[in-house]
Amino acid sequence: MELVIILLALGMLMFIAYRGFSVIMFAPLCALFAVLLTDPDWVLPFFSNVFMGKMVEYIKLYFPIFLLGAIFGKVVEMSGLARSIASTLIQLVGRKRAMLVIVLLCAILTYSGISLVVVAFAVYPFAANLFRQSNIPKRLIPGTIALGSFTFTMDALPGSPQVQNVIPTTFFKTNLYAAPTLGIIGAIFIFVIGMLYLNSRRKKAEIAGEDYYSFGTIKEKQIDIDLDQNESIGRKILAFVPVVLVGVLNKVLTTFIPKWYPNGFDFSKIGLNFPNIETPQVVGIWSVEIALIFGILTTILYNRKPIMMNFKDGMNVGIAGALLAIMNSATEYGFGAVISNLPGFTIARDGIAKLFTNPLLNGAVTTNVLSAISGSASAGIAISLGIMADKYIELATQFGIPLEVMHRVISMASGGMDTLPHNGAVITLLAITGLTHKQSYRDIFAVTIIKTIAAFFIIAVYLVTGIV
Numbered sequence: 001m002e003l004v005i006i007l008l009a010l011g012m013l014m015f016i017a018y019r020g021f022s023v024i025m026f027a028p029l030c031a032l033f034a035v036l037l038t039d040p041d042w043v044l045p046f047f048s049n050v051f052m053g054k055m056v057e058y059i060k061l062y063f064p065i066f067l068l069g070a071i072f073g074k075v076v077e078m079s080g081l082a083r084s085i086a087s088t089l090i091q092l093v094g095r096k097r098a099m100l101v102i103v104l105l106c107a108i109l110t111y112s113g114i115s116l117v118v119v120a121f122a123v124y125p126f127a128a129n130l131f132r133q134s135n136i137p138k139r140l141i142p143g144t145i146a147l148g149s150f151t152f153t154m155d156a157l158p159g160s161p162q163v164q165n166v167i168p169t170t171f172f173k174t175n176l177y178a179a180p181t182l183g184i185i186g187a188i189f190i191f192v193i194g195m196l197y198l199n200s201r202r203k204k205a206e207i208a209g210e211d212y213y214s215f216g217t218i219k220e221k222q223i224d225i226d227l228d229q230n231e232s233i234g235r236k237i238l239a240f241v242p243v244v245l246v247g248v249l250n251k252v253l254t255t256f257i258p259k260w261y262p263n264g265f266d267f268s269k270i271g272l273n274f275p276n277i278e279t280p281q282v283v284g285i286w287s288v289e290i291a292l293i294f295g296i297l298t299t300i301l302y303n304r305k306p307i308m309m310n311f312k313d314g315m316n317v318g319i320a321g322a323l324l325a326i327m328n329s330a331t332e333y334g335f336g337a338v339i340s341n342l343p344g345f346t347i348a349r350d351g352i353a354k355l356f357t358n359p360l361l362n363g364a365v366t367t368n369v370l371s372a373i374s375g376s377a378s379a380g381i382a383i384s385l386g387i388m389a390d391k392y393i394e395l396a397t398q399f400g401i402p403l404e405v406m407h408r409v410i411s412m413a414s415g416g417m418d419t420l421p422h423n424g425a426v427i428t429l430l431a432i433t434g435l436t437h438k439q440s441y442r443d444i445f446a447v448t449i450i451k452t453i454a455a456f457f458i459i460a461v462y463l464v465t466g467i468v
Contacts, residue, residue, distance in 0.1 A: 072299070182468060
């Protein structure tokens, strides 16, 4: 019965999200409903100390990354940098390969540190234009953006500044480049299988005679964007400088911050009563934040005039987007924290531990389950490692598994079943594109399955070859 209560709460949240309601409002209600069925006396303590406590903890740790990622995305959009990169990609791969162009554009922006939801906002106008001109059904846009944004650049490619790749550094004291070979292998697996799937869907739609407005798509006002820009080669190269700079600075700062703070920081030495900082736990967060700041400044220098003209309105939109994104994730983190502290989850966790004694398999399954429950990759991984990190470190030592491999596997696993219907990014993506779960969720779910398989694929690669 305790396990049924958890499944009931999860089912309710998924259904509510599928109907288009905000998880910010209903995640705490569904979580507390599960608590009520378990023991009514627990409701108020669980709300104030578990749900609210964990939600605030998440915001405290990761809000700067969400905020800077959103601002970076907005200045990239206002400066015309995204348009320039899209134009270059079209020239390289061809306008007819609209899906590949959008996947690559999303990948470049995501890997530069722009938050996932902001990438969806920035890329959708280009996707709508290219899909309409190529007569590809609009309903395939969400799956295409999801492949480029929510998968291989989010947590598979080493060095990704996305929060799903940052969180394990605070527990395992690794860095963003953990297990680079395994990460690249996983990224290639996701990209290749994902593109094969999307192209098969496009071909089936073409055979069926579908066009851009098929499958119940509502006709929209067409906003044509000129992607055939006559920019100089030098200007096109400059457009890639901010996104490359973020990656380079990330790597440099990951190396130098531990040298600047070799012993962390002791506040008591300057007469303040705050918890001491251990450098390995914050180096991933600090390096991403500083790199994003430089990315923002460089983008402003790339094309200052349009940014300054729309700076106030652009920043307001970017900040609002950051607040929505982190509140979605934080409330889902709170929901997952409540569920993971109920007796039913203990049953599930112990069952997983008995089935999967290897820490890699255990970590992948547990993180996937928690990401599915919370509807958030970042929430799922944070809860999973918050509960199990010490045990995983102990088991990894016992099995002779490098913590870098644990980092990469668990990071990739977090981005597996997180994209169930109640996922905040999925809901936002569908809202941006003006489509419904019924029209487009099938393709998002297919990409989710590919991503989930990829986490177990790299486990198999490691166990067979020992590659890190």
